[in-house]
Amino acid sequence: MLLAIQDKPSSLGGAIDFLQDPVFLEIVAITAGVAILVGALLRIRSSLHRLEGRRLLVKYLDGVEACLSGDPETAATVLGSVVDADPENVGARLALGDALYGAQRPVAAHQQHMEAREVFAAGGPQVDLALVKDLRAAGELAEALERVDAALAEHAKDEALLEEAWSLKSEAGAFEGALTAGRSLFQRRGGAKWRERLAGTAARAGMLALSRGEPERAADLFRESLGYDEHNREARTGRALIGSPDDLPLLGEGVTDGPLMLTGADSPAARVLAIFPEAVCGVCGTPREGSAGNGEHARCPSCGDSLPAVYADAELADTLKDAEASVDEIEETDAWFRRLALLAREGDDGARRALIEGGGKALHPLLTTLFESGDSQARLREIVVLLGQRDPEALIDARGTLKAQGRGMLDRLTGRRDPDPALAPVFRRLGPAARECFTAVVNEAGGLADRGLRGLVVDYFVGLADLSAFEDLAARYAPVEIVRNLNRMPAEEVAPLIALLPEGPSFLADAILLDPALEQPNALVLAALQAPEDLQPRFAKVFAARGPGAHVLAALVHHLDEDQTRAKAEQLLTRFRADGLEHLVAAFADPDTPGSAHPSIARLIAACGEHAVPPLVRCFGSAPTEGDDRVVALLASLGEVAVTPLGAAYSNQSRWLGRVGANLLRGRYTRSCIVRALGAIEGAVATKALGALAAEETDPELASLVREVRRRKETP
């Protein structure tokens, strides 16, 4: 080709000749050689120039090697002096930062790394990673997160940075960010280990989304998690939480009423519990086993942390306030029921429910508390009654245990009381539900032998208020025993039984009510008052047979105070008004007697006529009272029949000393009241009586009063 070009007589051929000139080639070769030589020299000069100003190079290299070979403390010491002498040695600064980090001084390490990056523009993924690690070790998670994001924006493919970002964001709870880093790393590395860890991170991110109220996002994340690892427990739990019923084991299936197996793959209970892990990783929160099978700590399947797992519910480690009480409650001991009983006594509904749930087991401690509670028994008694109605045998047993406990010498010496009186009201309220049990007790030899129990049986039958059942007692109990027990019972509880008083001969009427030893006047009165109209004659007969008695009369008068019983009480008192006059007058004069009762009492007193005058006059004291006007009015309402007794009463007030002008003050007020009563009586008889009194009266003031009353009476 060259020959062909040479053949052409052109400028190109001249150029070729020139290029083929040996001188030219020599010049080119020499120039090239010189250029290479100069280039090499310049390069060497440049590298030597870089060395200028470098100090303590041996120390620098020594420190770097110490740092790289795992001797951070030596490295930190050596490199510290290098950086002090040669602050612009970026390598020394970076190595010093690494050494300080290795020596667990992250704050100082961060300072060195930061200066290397910001002041000396020492970039690179390793520097960024070091900065992130420094911040993380120093506990500055927020800044570390910012830094790792910035570093990833610059070095998105750096695996070490990606792994650090994954771990850091997981620790900070930014699981979605961690997941992004994890995905990138997984794309580069793959492997089952990363797959499991990624599944854990996705599941954590899903749980977080769920707690934020984003179920759709959570569902996506759980799906992704199960895509990585189909056995991931947390993702399955999460799916169950957002309503995938397939993931919830059928609860009833396989769980029996016997012992439960809480572990094992085949255990239905274990399947349920798997949704609610007990132990989690303390670093990333992934569910973990408490310990491996051989007693070693199991590693976290997600982050690989080997520290012991912690409770998913940290509060499980909280201390119990009263462990002793907890055991008592769990084992339902007497101490626990006694504590409940004390609470129930104060009105605690929860304690009440718990006692009732306790059933027969709660009875003994309840009875003990009841027995010791003195007057504040009402709430406890109600619970015991409920329990006794459900299980009367247990009540009787508990009573027997309690009774047996009090039979010791110490109890006798300390005067421990008999519990039966405290239990009697309970037995009286057990009602028909316990009848079968008590009928059996009545017929049992053991029941008959226990005197206290016999009394309680009587209590039960009295409380039952069933005449036919009460009649059964007659077969096993002597009337005198029944009467004795009836006498200790409150009247209002005996009354319902008496109110059933049958027509004709009966055990109740003949053996009990007519027994003079029966001291239940209030009960009789209450029964009579509660009984319907058609039974009233029966009670009248009983009262007639027993005689009204002071207590009965007082009770009847007392019942005049009450609106419900007033009519019947007045009706009964009509029969015994003469006997009960004193009681009637006392009630009439009593300022505490309600006003509504006064008309009834007044009617009953007025019906007694002139016999009522002396007790009425005795109502006047030596000084005025608020009832005086009422008594004066009642006396006046008696009319002329009262004039003579009033006159006699007037005369009796001063006795014989009055006649001789002594003791003028005695009975002055009473006599003034009598004068007013006489003044209020219509008719000439009263006027005449006033005249006679005026003539006889030696007390000038009273005489003046009598005259004035008479004058007014005579004045039309």
Added chain:
Amino acid sequence: MSWLGSLNPLRAFSGYFERHPWHRRLLILAPILLLLALLNPVIGSVDKLLALVGKVLEPLINTGVGRGILLVLLLLLICVLVYTFARERVLNVLRRHALSMHLQATEALLRGEHDRARKGFARVLRWGRWIDLSKGPVSAYGSLSIDARLKTARIRLSEDDVRRARAELARIPRAALSKRLAFSYAELNARVFAGHPDHLPDSVLRVLDDSHKAWPQHVGIGELYADVLLQHGDGARAAEVLTETMRRTSKGQAPRVAERLARLHADLARTALHSGDLALAGKNVDRPLRLFESEEARLLKADVHLAKGNADAALAVLSDLATPAAKERLGALLRHEAAPLTPRVLLSRVPRRDSLVVLAEWYLENGEIRRAARALEVCLRSGPPSPRVLALLALARLSQRAPEAANAALERALTTLSARGAP
């Protein structure tokens, strides 16, 4: 002319000459040229000599080959002169150049730019073939070639390329290692042998032993050696190695070794426990607790007590630990046949909510469902609701044939879990 000081006649122009250096040089040359002009005969002689040389060289200069020969001869002459008069200076310049490259590569390594660093160290190694890099400005540190190889091996190891790392280390003359480099070599060699799949176990042990002897205070080597010894079942020797390392390492590193040693003793105790050697287990279990107070060691101590049937001592240890692992041990104490524990004693010694869960699980497993339910209720009442406890309660209710209560408990468990979300 600074030596003339104030007597310098050109002092007033010093500023001008500093700004115009060629004028200054001309002024200096002027007297020399004047002197040469006066020495004309001498110059004539020199001229004749040069003319003679020219005549000799002229045939060579006129031909290309001759010029080439002349150039080669000239270069040889320069080389001989340099070798004769400035050999060390030139070598030092080249060593400094190699050092500069080495420093650049080191900085790249510190920045994490491994490719750049590896290439840099490769260049240093190439220079090292021609120049002795153990001399020069950093001779006190050691040979740069060896350092470059060590750092290259380190890069290879960080990339999990153990074989190439081993190849680098194999080329290092051990006799030429300085102290620091010998430490590094020992450390890298230990890692390489421990990570190299093809070495015989005895070789690995021998190398690790050498490394440990070379740098006994190095924590990494000690741990590596101990791990390998453990793999060979020589726990006692492993403990010796770590004990020596702990004794000799710095104060800052000692706690880490102590922790590792404690774990090792714990492992030994666990092994002894599983093999039924309670005496050895007891002996080993106290050491970790003396060295480093860890939950694992305390649990192990409880295990040993439990194995000895000393429930009281086990309980004393477990009462301070509130973790799921400790809870498992408490459950084991309840189930222990030789020294069974009563619930009352358990709760009085470990009065925590998790003890109630232990009791509940024990009751459930024994079929005492009512008591289990009560224990769980007490647990729930004594603190915030726990999904796990609620789930157990649901199981207890199911077992009590109370499906509605079970569903309610489970629903509450799910709600609590959902509300709690991620920690």
